[in-house]
Amino acid sequence: MKLSNLALATWAYGSLVLVMAILIAACGYIVYHGLPLITVDFLWLYPAGMPLGVEGGIFPAIIGSILEGLLTASMAAIVCIPCALYMVYGNISRWKSECFLFTLRCMSGLPSVLIGLFGYSVLILYLGIDKSLLSASITLTVMVIPFITLRLVKVFHEFPCETYEAALNMGLSPSYIWMHMVIPSAMRDGLSSIALGAAYAMGATAPIMYTGAVLYTRSIPNITDPFMALPYHLYILVNEGYSVDLAYATAFVLMVILLCINIICRWIGGRS
Numbered sequence: 001m002k003l004s005n006l007a008l009a010t011w012a013y014g015s016l017v018l019v020m021a022i023l024i025a026a027c028g029y030i031v032y033h034g035l036p037l038i039t040v041d042f043l044w045l046y047p048a049g050m051p052l053g054v055e056g057g058i059f060p061a062i063i064g065s066i067l068e069g070l071l072t073a074s075m076a077a078i079v080c081i082p083c084a085l086y087m088v089y090g091n092i093s094r095w096k097s098e099c100f101l102f103t104l105r106c107m108s109g110l111p112s113v114l115i116g117l118f119g120y121s122v123l124i125l126y127l128g129i130d131k132s133l134l135s136a137s138i139t140l141t142v143m144v145i146p147f148i149t150l151r152l153v154k155v156f157h158e159f160p161c162e163t164y165e166a167a168l169n170m171g172l173s174p175s176y177i178w179m180h181m182v183i184p185s186a187m188r189d190g191l192s193s194i195a196l197g198a199a200y201a202m203g204a205t206a207p208i209m210y211t212g213a214v215l216y217t218r219s220i221p222n223i224t225d226p227f228m229a230l231p232y233h234l235y236i237l238v239n240e241g242y243s244v245d246l247a248y249a250t251a252f253v254l255m256v257i258l259l260c261i262n263i264i265c266r267w268i269g270g271r272s
Contacts, residue, residue, distance in 0.1 A: 034252030064227035084152035116207035136212030
């Protein structure tokens with residue numbers, strides 16, 4: 001028995017060390033190759049050179065990615081929070097709950113390229129919406145809805161059932177309990193879930209290729225304009241062989257933005 005416990009502990013510890021080593025190695029490799037190329041001009045200038053992108057900077061791609069992430073997170077939160085609350089506290093039957101969860105798990109396994117094709121077919125071809133920040137964000141919202149909702153369901157399940165039932169017995173309405181008790185208590189983990197969904201969306205390339213991302217823009221985009229995005233810019237730099245070094249620098253900027261978003265959301269949630 002002791003030998004099996006030791007083997008299990010060794011396996012678990014070794015797996016943890018392996019995962020952390022891979023993560024640190026991947027991030028360290030990007031930092032090592034990308035950080036030396038980070039300059040003020042690279043962060044604040046527009047792409048230039050021939051081919052386009054081998055000189056200048058990535059400022060419009062940074063702004064486009066941030067706007068895309070904020071818009072996607074906002075639309076996803078509007079949909080996912082009430083959906084998760086209803087699944088946890090809506091008094092639905094077990095088979096309906098299992099059906100909803102099964103559907104969300106299936107959706108979460110769809111390749112992003114299929115989500116992009118769906119967005120292109122429905123938004124661009126059928127509805128006639130131009131390729132834009134809005135159409136790309138709607139497509140990304142569809143992609144992250146199961147990702148965020150499943151995590152919010154777990155977060156809301158952590159609220160004590162006894163407290164919820166006691167509040168109902170005191171005559172408080174479910175909507176009041178949700179808004180003033182459940183959501184505030186889950187603020188930190190809920191914001192982290194939404195932030196992770198936004199980070200997932202900001203790192204996706206296939207959906208925005210079909211619905212809104214372009215190689216170059218001359219100005220900061222409006223919601224109805226095409227936009228530059230860091231993952232698509234990185235894809236172009238590597239796939240077309242323009243500059244692998246600048247691709248590392250772009251990846252470093254994207255990684256820092258995603259890390260900052262997660263830290264800020266957890267800080268806001270902790271204060272709340």
